[in-house]
Amino acid sequence: MPAVAVPGDPVTFTVVFSNAGASLANDVVLTDALPSGLGNIGTSLWLSNGGSYTIHADPGYWWELPDLAQGDWGIITITGKLNPNLSWPASILLTNAVTITTSSVEAVPGQPNTASAGVTVQTADLGIAKAVFPTGTLANGAWLTFTLVYSNVGPAPASGVVITDLLSSKLLTATFTFTTSYGAPLAASEYFVWQAGTVPAGGWGVITVTAQISNALGASMPNQAIITGWFDRDSSNNQATITVPLSGSTIYLPIVMRNYP
Numbered sequence: 274m275p276a277v278a279v280p281g282d283p284v285t286f287t288v289v290f291s292n293a294g295a296s297l298a299n300d301v302v303l304t305d306a307l308p309s310g311l312g313n314i315g316t317s318l319w320l321s322n323g324g325s326y327t328i329h330a331d332p333g334y335w336w337e338l339p340d341l342a343q344g345d346w347g348i349i350t351i352t353g354k355l356n357p358n359l360s361w362p363a364s365i366l367l368t369n370a371v372t373i374t375t376s377s378v379e380a381v382p383g384q385p386n387t388a389s390a391g392v393t394v395q396t397a398d399l400g401i402a403k404a405v406f407p408t409g410t411l412a413n414g415a416w417l418t419f420t421l422v423y424s425n426v427g428p429a430p431a432s433g434v435v436i437t438d439l440l441s442s443k444l445l446t447a448t449f450t451f452t453t454s455y456g457a458p459l460a461a462s463e464y465f466v467w468q469a470g471t472v473p474a475g476g477w478g479v480i481t482v483t484a485q486i487s488n489a490l491g492a493s494m495p496n497q498a499i500i501t502g503w504f505d506r507d508s509s510n511n512q513a514t515i516t517v518p519l520s521g522s523t524i525y526l527p528i529v530m531r532n533y534p
Contacts, residue, residue, distance in 0.1 A: 277393045279429045280504045281357035284311065284392050288371050291346035298341040300376035303349065306333035308367040310394070311353040320347040341375075355394055361506055364395045364428050396506035397431035399472065400424055403498045403513035410518040413489045417517065421498050423469075424477040427506065434469040434502035440484060441494050443519075447484035454478065472502065489519040 274285050288305070292298045307314065316334060318326060324339030336349065351369075370389040401423040411417060421438060425431050436459075440447055451459045451467075455476040459467045465482065472478070486494075497514040505511065 275392065277395060277429075278355055279395060279397070280355045280359065280361050282355050284353050284355060286351040286369050286390055288349040288351070288388070289346065290349075290373050292341035292343055294380040295343050296377065296380075297343075298375040298377050301338040301341055301373065302335060302375075303338060303371060303373045304333065304335040305349075305351065305369065305371045307351070307353070308369050310356050310359055310361075310367060312356045313352075313354040315352045317350045318347060321345050355392075357504060361394060361396050361504075363398070363506070364393060366391050366393050395429035395474075396427050396504050397425050397429045397472070397474070397502060398427035398507050398510075399431050399434065399500050399502050399505045400426065400510035401436070401498050401500040401513050403496070403515050405496070405515045405517055410520045411486055411489065412520040413486055415486050415489075417484060417486065419482040419484075419496060419498075419515065421480040421482070421513070422477065423472075423480075423500050425472040425474060425502075428474050429504070430471050430473045430476075431502035431505055432471045434472045434500065436467040436469055436480065436498065436500050438465050438467075438480075438482060438496070438498040440464045440482070441496060443486055443488040443490075443494050444484035445487040447482055449480055449482045451478060451480045469502075486519070491519055493518050 278284060290303060316328065318336065320326065322339065322342065322345045326339060327337040329335050368389050368391040370387055372387045374386060401421060404420045406418050421436065423436060449461060449465060455473050457470050459469055461467045467480065469478065494517045495514060496517065497512060500511050
């Protein structure tokens with residue numbers, strides 16, 4: 274458990290083994306190679322007969338168990354964490370298989386001594402696009418509107434989503450409106466940084482920012498929007514930039530220093 278997780282999540286595998294035969298099982302060994310991508314491993318083992326055991330790790334885990342009489346059983350719990358530093362695909366099934374063996378002759382040869390369980394690892398894929406209206410060259414006093422469209426096209430939700438659009442000092446009286454497909458409110462700080470919370474798989478939102486140009490000096494005014502969140506597998510589509518051409522004059526202030534005798 275859980276059956277579906279995102280990178281960074283804890284995962285627990287529970288292994289239950291027993292001797293259902295009438296005779297003693299000698300030299301019992303249980304092996305678990307563990308799937309790649311799982312780190313910070315911890316284990317615990319409980320035996321119904323209270324016997325001692327030896328655990329080995331190289332690099333998977335295997336346990337040398339005491340002899341098991343009829344009806345003896347045990348539980349092994351394996352905990353780990355899905356490594357968030359790996360490059361995960363959109364969705365992948367990690368299968369964990371365990372095998373139990375004995376040197377004794379089993380009552381029903383050929384019965385499966387292997388069991389497996391899997392966890393599906395999914396990731397989010399946040400993206401953002403940006404547009405401006407009007408699209409022509411603007412002067413002092415003109416109003417403009419930036420439109421930000423963000424989405425999560427991954428199969429997993431993205432948590433802790435933050436959208437940042439730091440407005441230029443050339444703009445005044447900025448206001449914003451928003452709509453989302455998942456009904457979550459957006460709280461913004463000045464100039465603007467929105468706390469978007471958790472964006473579900475397939476979720477999207479539209480933010481419009483309206484402001485007035487108060488200083489059109491210079492040739493253009495760049496504006497960049499950035500989206501971040503956990504766990505976003507692809508950061509290449511997390512930025513969008515618009516450059517607004519301006520009609521204000523460019524000021525040139527030369528300075529000359531001379532040393533006269």
